Amino acid sequence: MAGWNLGLGWRSLALGMVAALGLALPVVAADRAIIVLDGSGSMWAQIDGKARITIARETLASVLTDLPDDLELGLMSYGHREKGNCDDIEMLVEPGPGTGPAIVAAAEAINPKGKTPISEAVRRAAETLQFTEDKATVILITDGLETCDVDPCALAADLENRGVDFTTHVLGFGLSDEEGQQVACLAENTGGQYLSAQDGDALVDALSTTVAQVTQAETAPVPEPEPKPEPVAEFNLVPTIALAEGSPDITNDDYDVVWEWFTPKADGTPGEQLDTDYYADFKGNLEPGDYIMKGSVERASVEQTVTIEAGKVATPHFVVNGTIVKLRPLPSEGAAVDDQATVEIRSNGEYLTTEYGPIDMVLPAGPTEIDFTIGTAKVTRSYDLKAGETVDEDVVIGVGTAKLSAAYVAGMAVEADIFFEILEAKKAIDGSRTSVVYGYGGEQSFELPPGDYVVAYRLGGAAGEVPFSVKTAELTEVPVVLGAGILAVATPADEYVEAFGAAKTIEGNRQSFGYGYGPAFETTLPAGDYVVLTRKDDAQSETPVTITAGERFELTVTPKAGKTK
16 A cells, blocks of 8 residues: 655644545645546535535635645546536646645636546546656545446556556545445555545544554544534525426426526616526526526526525526427428428517427417428418427428429530529419519429429520429429520621511511620520621621521621611
8 A cells, every 4th residue: 555654734734624624635645646626517416505516625725725845736627617528637737846726726616517537537647647657646536426437446456557656545525335335446456545525523533543544653633623614605596497387497408598687677677688697507696686587498488586685595486488399390291301491480479580490499388370381382380389388290391392404405405594483373364373483594493382383484585384283292303395596696896686586577577586795695596587687886787597406506797887688
């Protein structure tokens, strides 16, 4: 067993601290040592009305005021930065002489919240102390058991085998006898001691005997414990929140909780916002006085007046009258959930929020309308939400897919940005149709409710309509064959160019199929005969051309003075 070879002054400090605070810290056995302090979430549990982390902080502040000059002491903690992370281990103060004040300050900043990776922390502390080369001691203060799937007994045996003179002492803080046995091997397998901090007086006697046995020296008298001061609450505001009257309190694992507090106006309404905090287990400290406090669970919230009195703990309870809503938009029965579906929510007649895909959230109780939209298909559901209840269902929108593909002729795809507009097939009394959706590109897909439609297309001078129908959960291929070719006109400069149909009306007019300016003008035209007019100043030419579907017609023209017919 590694000897505890420090002076009587250190042992007296340790015993005095135990008597005063009920926590034992063994005499350090090596010239270099690291205290590993538990920073897991369970350290917020209380002993005699005081949080364990608070007792640990006060213990360190008491013991570390006067350390031997030749002792290099460091501080490590775990579980103090993240929840659920077994790698949340941090060396807060590197081992060195005179580190007492730094360790005390670092301990004050620890905010317990995570898991308990005891074994990995002890291993890292041993490696920091170069335990395979020098004498090293680790003092573990823990109120919990290993939660990161590592065997502490096997680790201790390995460290003992590889270490020069390595010792681990374990202080079981609030552990039962059975729990203590599960971590005692860390001390026993390295020649250290396991000390239980269950009862302050009994612990003083046990520590006095242990120190005497280890040092084989007469133990310093243990002073009579001072009367325990009245416990002082660490926080004066400890709110709780629930969905409905009689419902269980919301926890951090349930839904997001937001706390806000304001100065109250003379009429009792919220004034200036003072601060915001998060999580269901929030605890805080406010100056004595009256506040308007708002508690929110997702989209459901409630306000109430909270009074903070000096020396007292306010424990207001908030009931948000919320409903858990779990809705999954499906394009059709049995289809996968659409993660891109738009979900617009109106509560009690007012717009509340817009979400996307499946929703799992808390909404205010009361009449609620929710629009589910996939593509151009929309379904509206109405609910009378009850506080504390859960609405859990699939919502089938009823959607089919129309895939449009444009071609000059069959097999010759259009790569240009052809314009598609989908219209309802049914015409109004004035002959017009209702527009549903539009887009650009030779290949486009649209999600539509089942029904009959017409796709109107336009590319240059080529335009037309193609009827089609959509069925729920089916893909409808809609080929759009233009029966068109391309006219490409080259002119010497910026001449005006216009393409007309060759045939004239009875009045002598010709239909225009598009116009533009040189020196290069290009457009798409249905197969047929045309006249190409070019004009610059008083020079003008007309050239007959024939467009063949699926072919390109290239024309070079130079306007001539005067009008050519």
